Amino acid sequence: MAEEAAVRRYDPRAVEAKWQERWEATDAFAARAAAGTPAYYVLEMFPYPSGRIHMGHVRNYTIGDVIARQHRMRGERVLHPIGWDAFGLPAENAAIQHGAHPARWTRDNIAYMRRQLRRLGFSYDWQREIATCDPTYYRWEQVFFLRMLERGLAYRRRSLVNWCPRCGTVLANEQVVDGRCWRCDGVVEERDLEQWFLRITAYAEELLRDLDRLTGWPERVVMMQRNWIGRSEGAEIRFPLEGGDGAVTVFTTRPDTLFGVTFMSLAVEHPLVERLAAGRSSEAAVRAFVARTRKTPRAERALGKEGVFTGAYCTHPFTGARVPIWVANFVLMEYGTGAVMAVPAHDQRDFDFARTYGLPATVVVQPEGEALDPATMPGAWEGPGRLVGSGEFTGLSSEEAKRRITAALAARGRGGACVSYRLRDWGISRQRYWGAPIPVVYCDRDGVVPVPERELPVVLPEDVAFTGTGGSPLAAHTAFVHVRCPRCGGAARRETDTMDTFVESSWYFARYCSPRSEATPFEPAEAAYWLHGGVDRYIGGIEHAVLHLLYARFFTKVLRDLGYLPLDEPFRNLLTQGMVIKDGAKMSKSKGNVVDPDYLIERYGADTARLFCLFAAPPEKDLEWSDQGVEGMSRFLGRVWRLVHLLAPRLAPAGVPLADGAADRDLHRLVHGTIARVTDDVVERLHFNTAIAAIMELVGGLAAAAEAASGAALREAVDTLLRLLAPFVPHVASELWEVTGHTEAIEAAGWPAADAGALARETIELPVQVNGRVRGRIVVATDADEAAVLAAALADAHVRSHLGGRPLRRQLVVPGRLVSLVV
């Protein structure tokens, strides 16, 4: 085409730089509250400043940006902030290995990544940027900690932690993968340390109950949290020790099997073990077993059930029978009471253990239509049935027996109903430098003393030495460690552990409402406006399904109870985006299959990168990387660029009426059909791939109709096309908006509304089925009645030949859909 030579070439670099500068200069995406105007808060999980962004970030933030931009165009006030989850171990490792101070390393990384995010054109309110390593941020975290300490929600206790000898540090549970360190792959050991805990278990019931309210969350995530909290209803039962001194208390979900108990199993860490074995012939064997088991990593313990008899007995609460007490490697001290009543006939673990050690089994639950025999059973019967050999409870169903036995235990003072959770309190102490200091000191006289609030923040000192050996550098910083006791003024020692970085990410979403506020963490008016019932849309990876998303829910409830936030749940709607896959595996440095976003922006531009991430798959599914797919998106934008330039001189001014005639009417209909589809896809379904497909069809239709359509119809079509494109590819849409004569920013143009009238058609084509197969198509008036449609169907020659003159057994007209004939 001769005209094409005149069209300016599409140069993404120049276009994108131009608009990014303009957005920055005008602070275009500042979130400003406006009473009476709807607020919309869209948030993507903030990044760890690792050095460079990866394609997963690009995908995550592009999804959020489309939503933010679309809501802005709908006239809502949008809060779309960004920040940095800036504390963490990699910064400290960089210091040890390369000598760069964690603060410096982190700041440099943030600077580089911030530039990358700007180059992608994300519409953040940069005035609200936060970094969690900033004392003005973690200061509030220290305040929260003190408040939790006052309420007993933070407490100190000795416990077993994961220790990686090769890294010389404690690891969080989530950093232990199959018993090995996630970074060096070394075998993780257990260590007994004093640790700070947050009492998340106090909120177990509410955290579980409120899952039902999270209707905007993926069912999968709700399920994972439900399993993680792991609520079990059952009974606590006390078995008095023989000799009259105390009892073994167990938790069981199967009180109905109580009469089938043939022994007890205690965890090796159980406090009774030592006392029970003391002075007996079994003492040496028990000690050896306990010592050996405690040295064995959890993962290896699971390989076989082992145990040893303590020599001691307890007494059955109903029968008075002697029950031997064993120590077993598979019993967990952290769950229930650390002691299990063993019922080999009705629990597979007990069955296996009993087989190994020749212990007896007693059947007390008989399944319908079967007679179990302990001698011949291939395994335990764990299902329901009717009770046998269970005294006064014999004959009851297992469900009924659970209730009655629990009640009888309570009446005798031998136990009662009990609820147990799998959820454990959250250990937040980290023997690491690069984290928020825990604001307490230890005084020989006064014990644990909180740092007075007026002295906060306890600032993390920067003048420390990184040797990589001998524990946290903080412990060697004498000015930091040696302090006066705030209570007695005597010599005291400061806590040198820092907080788990998951603490910072548990409340950052709320800080964005008033990130510079110094008087209070959350200004009530701002929080009320933006957080009306939670973040409207939260977007991030499924890997946080339990940890971060559970901690943030917990923190929100605590902050509510402390009077800081009027909020029960942090995230109203959650979108978990899939991974970015290449050559069949998740993109990762170790697999060598990463695509560098910088390269992509350099070669194709940010708009192409964004468009590809959105088009290749719906957001919740994994995205398969395709170099050719990227080319395709680049081609599409080039086509739009040329088409709009070509049509620009022909566009009528706004307000000129459409011409009569099919050309304008058809284009008008296509335009409004596209608006309806794209709006539904973006707002309701969040399926950007089909939204983009619809826009592509509009581009195709527009190109085909261009010659016959009037300047007015072209104006409507081109303006609409650009507005629909704006959230996805904001730079090129902005540029073309200018090219087509607009002086106002495209963001101000608003989101187009579909005109239902434009979609109306005079005629409609319907398929006609004969015996369930399509045998013809008829064109009828849209408002034709059933008889007219049927007559048209029966008049179709091809349909008639398939009917073969046979009488109709059934005829069906589904209005607007099809005609179905049966012979």
Add this chain to the structure above:
RNA sequence: GCGAAAGUGGCGGAAUUGGCAGACGCGCAGGAUUCAGGAUCCUGUGGGCUAAUCACCCGUGGGGGUUCAAGUCCCCCCUUUCGCACCA
């Protein structure tokens, strides 16, 4: 083992409430333009049968069922991915 999600052309994917399977893109093929390549534009593209882009048959992991009509609903099975994993 328990729990969940998924399985559709050569590939990514679409089909929103049971109503024309394969939208859109990639790839491929043919053509136009071009010295050539690239770029761009046009046409075709599930399989079979066929001279045919007529018609007909088959087709959404496999097998059965419900229905005028099933990718979609029901039952059984297979495969893959993810999560939890001795939780008493």
